[in-house]
Amino acid sequence: MSGKDSFVKFENVDKSYDGEVLVVKGLNLDIPQGEFLTMLGPSGSGKTTTLMMLAGFETPTSGEIYLEGEPISSIPPYKRGIGMVFQNYALFPHMTVNENLAFPLEVRKLPKAEIDEKVHKALSMVELQDFGTRMPLQLSGGQQQRVALARALVFEPRLVLMDEPLGALDKKLREQMQYEIKHIHENIGITVVYVTHDQSEALTMSNRIAVFNDGKIQQISTPDVLYEKPDNSFVAQFIGENNQIKGKVKSVNGKNCVVVTDNGDEIVSLKVNVNSVGDNSLLSLRPERVWVNSDKGDYENSFEAKVEELIYLGDHVRTRVNVCGNNQFIVKIPNSSDHSDLKEGAKVKLSWKAEDTRALDFKA
Amino acid sequence: MSSETISGPILTSDGIPLKVSLKKAERINKIRAFLLVLPLLAFILISFIIPIGDMLTRSVDDRYINTVFPKTFEIYKKWDKQGLPSEEVYKTMFIEIGEAKGFKIGKASTRMNYSKSGWKSLIKKSQRKFKKIKEGPYKEQMIAVDKRWGDPIYWKALGEMVDPTTFGYYLNAVDLKYDSNKKVIAQPENRRIYMHTWIKTFKVSLLVTIFTLMLGYPIAYLLATLPLKYSNLLMICVLLPFWTSLLVRTVAWMIILQQKGVFNNLMVMAGLIADENRWKLMYNETGTIIVMTQILLPFMVLPLYSVMKTISPSYMKAALNLGASPLHAFWKVYMPNSIPGISAGGLLVFIIAIGYFITPELVGGKDGQMIGNWIAYHLKTTLNWGLCAALGSVLLAVMIVFYWLYNKIIGVENIKLG
Amino acid sequence: MRKTIKAAFLGLISMAFIGSAYADLTFVSWGGAYTASQQKAYIDTWSKGSGITVENYNGGLGEVKAQVEANNVTWDVVDVLPDQAITGCDDGLFLKVDQSHFINDMVVKPVSECISPQIFWSYVAFYDPAAFPGKKPKTIKDFFDVKKFPGKRGIHTWANALIEMALVADGVKPSKVYEVMSSDGGIDRAFAKLDTIKDHVVFWSAGSKPLELVSSGEVVMSLAYNGRIGAAILQDGKKFNYIWDGQVLEQEYLVIVKGTKNEDEAREFVKHASSAESLALQAKYIPYGPMRSSSIDIIKKGEPYFNTGVDVLPHMPNTPKRLRRSVIADPFWWADNGAEVSERFGVWKGN
Known part of the structure; x- marks a missing residue:
């Protein structure tokens, strides 16, 4: 593979700062043109380093990065033509908003009229056309964020990188900005590589998400697959809420297997990341895929549980129960009249399907 | 809407107007705050405002001489400055010299000597010998005691002292003086030292400021961007000069820079200069600038460093990312953001440099002396504190002008120490 | 308690x-x-x-x-x-x-x-005999004669004594120095004499400096305080020669x-x-x-x-023989004229 098939390609990229620890290990990644790809992971997982290598502020220790089929490791950052939105915006505080936006265009020696036009267009895109003469510090956090976005796009880069750009905003503004960024991406069709540690942000915006941990991509997939079908216990844990039950594989039957918990309950599950009988396994089960006192008969798994705690959350009731030896088991019960009689201490019957129960790896 | 909002002042629950009540509550806080700053206020008053006031007063004060020769000056004012004064002037001068007690006349003669060299010994000698003169007419007898009494130059020199306030010291500070009619004229050419020294002082201070900036900027940049373990070491190197005595450092520079010194020896050994063409790097203006630059470097580096520390590294990254070459990014993004540090450091170094005198005294040689050296000279040797005060006031005024200009051009709010 | x-x-x-x-x-x-x-x-x-x-x-x-x-x-x-x-x-x-x-x-x-x-004490000229293998300078006239004795001279940064020495070097009798200095043109005459060595001088202001200047060869002769030279000879064993002629006693x-x-x-x-x-x-x-x-x-x-x-009299400035060719600084003259002459000296140094 020469890397010509994809827009951005990481080929066996390693990165070490001190010659002792690899922060990125054997990374391979292809990003097609026009995709919104999010690198998601806890801090120290290597996602930001990967982004910085793409931007040119870090050099791979080994391996190569290709942009449109060309190796770029030896190209300095200012010649890569990649836009970037920084964590704290990095707007130049001594320049007005207009001057900030004009900066990349002036560097490229565009004619004055063209610069003005492009700056105006970029500001309109983020709906800040009246703020051009302000200084960045006279703007609110959200406005600064939009200016930073406009600045990263104004010179029409091939690719835009965003390094946790919404981290400094409050929750409401963050959600609003997520949609704005998503819409801008959809409208102009630019390739975006986005770094965040916030899984809901990743799920909202991305075409695909690469989950990073320990310098490696754990799983790369679309948001729904990642949520519904995590490949391993890290991904399952990191994305969305999930119930975990420890056990050992007792028998394997085609695509399913039976896992025995420590207190002897046998759970029929989907065999995902276990190989053979006797393996340790961590079962992953989403709280919304569990049914309480259901009278339908097509559930492979059905156990008695004791209600430990009820938390009223409006649209649903978050219920903590003790089942299969796990007293931190969460069930999300829709707020309908069916379950209005639930009380703490009550015994209930819980049911769930084998296909929703993913038998994943377990590292002791 | 209720009518309360428009029916006069708002009242508290006790019926006292809210504003009055608030003032009362705040007064106690104000008094407390005032008492807290009182010691500082007193300190500033004693250590800053009073000395400056004293300096300004001394720079124009000419009362003393007028208390010793009040009558003489009164009659003197009527003199037409042609030939010699009348017998009456001689007589009152004779009487007042006789009446003045002890050191009063000495102090007066010191003052008179500022306007014409020679008054001091003339008065001293006269005081001793006048005792023999019993009765008038006095003019001839006084001239017989010392022929300088018959020299109109001495008499004319008194003209600038007849008022209790004088701008004579300020004139002296810029190579001007009063003639006998209190008209402003230039000093004789061979005494015009101060304008020359002022210009040199500003030139040297400006050059030192520029050189400390040129040397200090990269150091401060390294300090602000290197990892902590290296920057600490570098910081110690920067601060080391602070910890060694000024004299020791100055002497070390002498050893290095003099014509038979280490630097010249190395250059000769390396064959870069001929033995007879050794560079003159010491005991002149060059030496003054080199040594002052080294001594004042920390005053430039520290404000620069503390400002640079606050410049986010992401600015440079952003500029590079947007397509600017490293040089362009530095010039357009980093440098403008470091201007507050440049301003603070520059102003600090310039202000310190302008009043420097120990280093110029030691390494300045023939032409390295600055205005501070003349202030020290008059302060200690001639005791002409009026001139010292005038020189100091001019220095203060120049600094205020500089500050004002700076405020106009760059803005005071742009000074930042961190 | x-x-x-x-x-x-x-x-x-x-x-x-x-x-x-x-x-x-x-x-x-x-x-x-x-x-x-x-x-x-x-x-x-x-x-x-x-x-x-x-x-x-x-x-x-x-x-x-x-x-x-x-x-x-x-x-x-x-x-x-x-x-x-x-x-x-x-x-x-x-x-x-x-x-x-x-x-x-x-x-x-x-x-x-x-x-x-x-x-x-006195302002006196001295040199390292090694610097003059042939004829050695003997008088203050020699100190001001850069043709006969080439090389740099060390002098102090203020006017006292230099004016007197310049006049003695210019032929004024030591006893008449202050008469000349008080007369019209007397100071001009002294500065004219100083002009002749101006391009050959290294200035010092700290008393220890002239000894270093002469020792290191930076200058061939220098003015200094006589006590410093004496101490260098008597205590440090340096080989220096005095030029008592034209010294100025303070x-x-x-x-x-x-x-x-x-x-x-x-x-x-x-x-x-x-x-x-x-x-x-x-x-x-x-x-x-x-x-x-x-x-x-x-x-x-x-x-x-x-x-x-050892004998101390050879290092003392005020033996009768030396006093005959010495100037005793007149503090009255300097009290009268010090400020003016210092300013002139400052102009002279700066130009």
Whole structure:
């Protein structure tokens, strides 16, 4: 593979700062043109380093990065033509908003009229056309964020990188900005590589998400697959809420297997990341895929549980129960009249399907 | 809407107007705050405002001489400055010299000597010998005691002292003086030292400021961007000069820079200069600038460093990312953001440099002396504190002008120490 | 317990006050070998000498004036130069003293009623004989003659003595120097002579500097304080030659600061310090010349008199033979004209 098939390609990229620890290990990644790809992971997982290598502020220790089929490791950052939105915006505080936006265009020696036009267009895109003469510090956090976005796009880069750009905003503004960024991406069709540690942000915006941990991509997939079908216990844990039950594989039957918990309950599950009988396994089960006192008969798994705690959350009731030896088991019960009689201490019957129960790896 | 909002002042629950009540509550806080700053206020008053006031007063004060020769000056004012004064002037001068007690006349003669060299010994000698003169007419007898009494130059020199306030010291500070009619004229050419020294002082201070900036900027940049373990070491190197005595450092520079010194020896050994063409790097203006630059470097580096520390590294990254070459990014993004540090450091170094005198005294040689050296000279040797005060006031005024200009051009709010 | 602490505390405070009320006598001088010789010759030999605090200063009357004006005198006895003695006495910074015990024993007349005699020292030219393998400079004329003796000259950064030396080098008799300096064009003549060596001078301002300049070869000859040269020869074994011809002698006096809190002690100390015996004893430790004739007699009889067991008279500036070709600096002339000539000298240096 020469890397010509994809827009951005990481080929066996390693990165070490001190010659002792690899922060990125054997990374391979292809990003097609026009995709919104999010690198998601806890801090120290290597996602930001990967982004910085793409931007040119870090050099791979080994391996190569290709942009449109060309190796770029030896190209300095200012010649890569990649836009970037920084964590704290990095707007130049001594320049007005207009001057900030004009900066990349002036560097490229565009004619004055063209610069003005492009700056105006970029500001309109983020709906800040009246703020051009302000200084960045006279703007609110959200406005600064939009200016930073406009600045990263104004010179029409091939690719835009965003390094946790919404981290400094409050929750409401963050959600609003997520949609704005998503819409801008959809409208102009630019390739975006986005770094965040916030899984809901990743799920909202991305075409695909690469989950990073320990310098490696754990799983790369679309948001729904990642949520519904995590490949391993890290991904399952990191994305969305999930119930975990420890056990050992007792028998394997085609695509399913039976896992025995420590207190002897046998759970029929989907065999995902276990190989053979006797393996340790961590079962992953989403709280919304569990049914309480259901009278339908097509559930492979059905156990008695004791209600430990009820938390009223409006649209649903978050219920903590003790089942299969796990007293931190969460069930999300829709707020309908069916379950209005639930009380703490009550015994209930819980049911769930084998296909929703993913038998994943377990590292002791 | 209720009518309360428009029916006069708002009242508290006790019926006292809210504003009055608030003032009362705040007064106690104000008094407390005032008492807290009182010691500082007193300190500033004693250590800053009073000395400056004293300096300004001394720079124009000419009362003393007028208390010793009040009558003489009164009659003197009527003199037409042609030939010699009348017998009456001689007589009152004779009487007042006789009446003045002890050191009063000495102090007066010191003052008179500022306007014409020679008054001091003339008065001293006269005081001793006048005792023999019993009765008038006095003019001839006084001239017989010392022929300088018959020299109109001495008499004319008194003209600038007849008022209790004088701008004579300020004139002296810029190579001007009063003639006998209190008209402003230039000093004789061979005494015009101060304008020359002022210009040199500003030139040297400006050059030192520029050189400390040129040397200090990269150091401060390294300090602000290197990892902590290296920057600490570098910081110690920067601060080391602070910890060694000024004299020791100055002497070390002498050893290095003099014509038979280490630097010249190395250059000769390396064959870069001929033995007879050794560079003159010491005991002149060059030496003054080199040594002052080294001594004042920390005053430039520290404000620069503390400002640079606050410049986010992401600015440079952003500029590079947007397509600017490293040089362009530095010039357009980093440098403008470091201007507050440049301003603070520059102003600090310039202000310190302008009043420097120990280093110029030691390494300045023939032409390295600055205005501070003349202030020290008059302060200690001639005791002409009026001139010292005038020189100091001019220095203060120049600094205020500089500050004002700076405020106009760059803005005071742009000074930042961190 | 608390009471004892309180008592002790009050005791300490009152002691601090008593301490300041009966302060030691403070004697202020120039420091270095000179002050060390004063210490040995008359501080150690005075009955109350152990109560004396010695401080150093750099000359000038600035501090004294400030103390007197602020009415907070902490310096009791100060070692001063004659023009400062005159100005200080005129301005009422110093007390008048009883001069009857030395007035008839002086080499030159005292310059003011406030002073007690100390020593002569001189500005004198010297060189390292190794620098002149052939003919050696002998007179101040040679010092100003850069054709006959090429090489750099070390001179100090102020005007005193240089004016006098330039005139002597220009042919003025030492005894007529001040006459010429007071006459029209006299100063111009001195500056004209200084012009002839202007491009060949290295300036110094610290007393130790000329020795380094000559030792390192930076200059071939230099002016210096004679005591520094003497110390280098007598104590450090340096080989330097003096050019006594045209030397300018300066005087050093003791004065009592007006407003001292220890007036009686100060007067007693100054009397002791200016006795013929004390001044003679000082010459054991530093080759400066005592101002009292009888002290020189004591030294002459005592040769080899110096503490290292060698003759000290060859290093003294005021032997009768040397005085014939020396200028004794006139403090009255300098008190009158010092400021003006200094400004002219500043112009001369700067151009």
